Amino acid sequence: MRIVWRSVAAGLAAWLTGLLVVWPLLKLVAALGGPDAPLARTLGGTPGGVLAAAAGGTGVPVSWSVPMLGLAGRVTPGTMLAQGSSLVMLIAAPIAAGLMLRLLARRDLVPAAAVVHALAATGGTLLLGVLQRHEVAQLAVAPVAVGLATLIWSAGIGLVRLPRRAAVLPIVLVVAGVPLVATPAQAAAYRPPGVDGALATARKESGVGFAAVRDRRRGVPSTLTLHSAIGGGVDSWLRGHAGLFGVTDPASQLSLIRRTTDSLGVQHVRYQQVINGVPVFGAQVTVHLSAGGRYVQTVGNGLRADLRTPYTTPLVSAARAVQIARLALPGASPAQPPKLYLYPMSAGTAGARTDAPLVWEVALGDDNSGVANFYYVDARAGHVIAVRDGTEHVLHRIIYDLKNLAYGKVPFPAVARVEGGPPSGQQDVDEAYDGTGATYRYYQGFGRDSYDDHGSILASYVRASDFHNNAGWSQVREVMIYGPNMTAIDVTGHELTHAVTQYTANLMYHYQSGALNESFSDVFGVSVRRFETGASRWDIGTETAAGTLRDMAHPERYEQPGHMRDYVTTCSDNGGVHTNSGIPNKMYYLLATSIDPDKAEDIMYRALTEYLSPESRFLDARIGEIQAAWDLYGKGSDEAEAVSDAWDAVGLPDPEDATPPEDTPPDPDDPTCLCVLATAVSGNGGLDPSGASVDAVLASLLHMRDLISAGQTPALVRYGDLFYRYNDRLTALTDANPALKQQLARTIQIVQPAFAAVGTGAGNTTIVTAAMIAAVQSLLDAIAAADGGLLAVEINAVRAKADLNQMVGHPANQDLSYLDGHL
Ligand SMILES: [Zn+2]
Structure with missing residues (x-):
């Protein structure tokens, strides 16, 4: 019995030694390596990688931090394995553990103690893995490997004679080392101090x-x-x-x-x-x-105190980043030189530290398709990790009545009219000319010289066929693009205001900041129209081919909320920027009808250009606009009072108010819109090595995203909508079921050629194969079976309308037309 207990004690001691011995090493690496200590993310053969691998080799995810150097990070066996450092990981920690076993146990107890050690390593790891759910799958391999390695090492060391007293040495080392290095790692729930x-x-x-x-x-x-x-x-x-x-x-x-x-x-x-x-x-x-x-x-x-360790030295060159981004938009050329950023990922739970990978921002514009995007390429891992629309549209989505894709070959026409030139006689050209002139003069009234306040030329492209029923300000090219008969003055004012915003508050085009961005464009769109025509109206787009798009006085008439209780939480449309803009729109309507509208415009202009910043939300706008009113008309003025009344009325009362009205809804958090498809492809490493590469598969998904967000065909609009609606559900299903996640990734890999080609010229020659359809069918079966709820019902509804097997053997574009006809 005593022998059993001694074996157990020795095994556990060995496990702890293996775990603890690596912390001093980590500390050493961090101290020597400076702020860019090549730890968890760069395990590819550097000394730091070797030692971090040893930490992971104990089978335990290690969070570490060195406050003096502002460093923090996390090492997991999953990271090791993904980075190919498993060999190293199997050496250092088991050596320490084996040594401990040899010293604490009699030679004949070593095998029994080693088994206990292996079990402890595995059990401890799985327990921690369960506590941190997501990493269970990654953790499955490491502890078993470590256990085996320890057995081998222990057996080897067991053949060597060591004096029992030497056991004191590693214990002293560990005990002395721990206080030096084991600064408590950053707690999972991050609260900045003070x-x-x-x-x-x-x-x-x-x-x-x-x-x-x-x-x-x-x-x-x-x-x-x-x-x-x-x-x-x-x-x-x-x-x-x-x-x-x-x-x-x-x-x-x-x-x-x-x-x-x-x-x-x-x-x-x-x-x-x-x-x-x-x-x-x-x-x-x-x-x-x-x-x-x-x-x-x-x-x-907007300072981010919540970021995890920033790595600030790129391993991927700017030129390589452009190459990677261009996989997603092959015909495009870079519109600006790539820029380095730390890119906070909006995911993560409230209060937790946020990852901010180092990225290259690559601005690409494709003159043939009219698509322009900002791609964010991880400057260390080399994958696209985010994409941002390079064009801010007047309208999110419209249902096209197109029987085939009018995609590509947009005529960017020769110059039709220049400053001071005579009317061209073409209505769109002259309307754009007059509208940009009026908008320029309107902003001149605030002392502003063009959108950038440096007199930049106002360039407009009219009658762009792929902007059918839409218009947009291209941040990438800094020009306005209009579809045919889309050149009404309020639309021009709307688009140019996006440019003013880009150069002032630079409100990010997502979630609440994006809804504010849209709302300011509507506010000044109707203001420019009032300036030019004298008419106080609240409708947007009425005189265009698209018809009325929004009504600021009655947002609900065009499916927009006019109050916070109806706020829409969604991943589609950059987090609902054209939907939730109804709330600040309604607020402005209330303001401008309760005080002199000239004063209302002054308040809004001052707030936009001085007080708001990229990540401002509705409540920040409330405070900024009140401050603007105080500056202009004094504290306690009727104007400032009107601003706060208007925000009260749409459900955003004073955050300092101790007793907000009972029906006040909480300010909603932004959703975490990580695309489940992209995560599956880039995350689980389960792609077929002989198939398309991760980058190619991601690029084809980004291409599909462009088609969906441009509302290219009814089928894409419908399926895109379904996808965004069930993104969260799919994420939950695949997180709980690694096999399903792998099937999802592999299916996308199989259909990748069709995804990449559809909607382009290549879509007429790329054939949809039986293997592609079979893979999609079995994926849909698997998802429906795993869900068994609403998502399954939707999948069956889609399949009842369109027989996917009919698509085999046809070009991808033709199949998309087939789907358009079977909704
Ligand atoms: Zn817009």
Whole structure:
């Protein structure tokens, strides 16, 4: 009996040794490697990779941090295996464990203790894996391998004579090493320290009028209205109020973008967050000083204190990044040189630290298809990890009545009319000419010289056939593009306002910031029309081929919410930017009909250009617009009161109000719209090695996304809608069922040639094979069986309308037409 207990004790001690011994090594690597210590993500043969692999070799996911260097990270066996470092991982930790076994156990007990050690490694790992659900699958291989390796090592070491007293040595090493290195790893639920205290201090020094909007995802305030003495300058003020930002020295991460003083004497200072010289995408801080510059009166805080370790040295060249992005848009050319960013992934649970991979932003525009996108290529792993629309449309989606794809060969016509030239006689040309002129003069009224305030040329392309019933501002090319008969003045004002926004608040075109972006375009679209015609109207697009698109006074008439209780949470349309814009639209309608509309426009312009920033949400807009009204008309003015009344009326009351009305809905979180298909393809490594590459498969998915978001055919609109609606459900199903996830990835790999070709010229010659249809059929069966609910019903409804087997042997484009006819 005693022998059994001794074996168990020795096995457990060996397991702990294997686990603990690697932490000093990690510390060493982090200290020697500097801020870019090549740890978890770069295990490919570097010394850091070797040692991190040893950590993973114990079978336990290790979170680590070195606060002194601002480093943190996570090492898991899954990472090791994915990076091909499994060989190394099987060496270091088992050696330590084997040594311990030899020292603690009698020679004849070594095999029994080694078995206990292997079981402990496996059991502990699986337990941790279950606690962190997602990694269970990844963890399955590592502990078994480690257990086997330990047995072999222990047997080997068992043949060597070692004095029993030497057992003290590793114990001393481990015990002495742990306090040095085992800084508690960042807890999974991240809360920046000191925020509550800093808020209380700011509230006290500001007195009445203090307001703060708390960003629940980042745990810090996103907008503050206060009255705080500046003291020794903005930098020292930032340092003194660091707790508001969740970092110890905000100024050290901020790079000045511009500092202006407006006609009211208010100073506006705008910063970009930069880490090791690399800007954090969308992360800006604005500080606004009272006239005279003695007080800070508003702060817009987009600083990301919640990022996991930033890696800031690219392993992939800019040229290679362009090559990778061009797989998704083969005919395109880069519109701007690639730029490096740290790209916070919007996924993650509230309060958890956010991954911010280093990416190349590649702006591609394809003149044939009219598609323009920003692709974000992971500058270390080399895959596209995100894509952003390069064109901001007046309308999200319209149902086309196209029998075949009118895709490609858009005539970008020769110059039809230039500044000062005579009317061309072509209605679209002259309307665009007049509309851009009116919009230019309208913004001139605010002292603005063109959209960028530097007199840039206003270029418009009219009668673009692939912009049928739509119009858009291309951020990539900085031009306006109109479909035939889409050149009404409110649409022109709408599109050019996207350009003004790009150069000022730069509201990100997703979720609430995107809905604000759309709403400001509608606000100034109708304002330009009022400026030119004198008519106060609230409809958008009525005089175009598309007909009325929205009604700001009655959003619900065009399927938009007009109140927060009807807010739509969706992954489609960049998170519902053309849907939820109804809420700020309604707010503006209420404002502009309760005060002088000229004043309402002044307030909105000031808020957009000075107080809002890329990730501003509705509540930030409320505070920014109230501040703008205070600046222009004074605190307690009727105008400021009207702004807050209007926001109250659409369900966004003062966040400082201790007793909000009972029917106030909570400010919704943004959904986490990671595409389940892309995740399956790039994540599980289950693709057939002889088939299309990961990059090619991802590229074909991005191509499908372009077709869907352009509403290319009725079938794509319908299936796209279904897909976005069930994205979450599919994610849950595939997370719970790795085999299904692999089947999903492999099916996309099989149909990849058809996906890549459809909607292009190649779609007329790329044949849909029996193998493709068989794979899709069996995937649909598997999903329907796994779901057994609404998704299964939808799948069966689709299959009842269209017989997929009819598609075998036909060109991809022809099959898409078949689907259009069987909805
Ligand atoms: Zn728009």
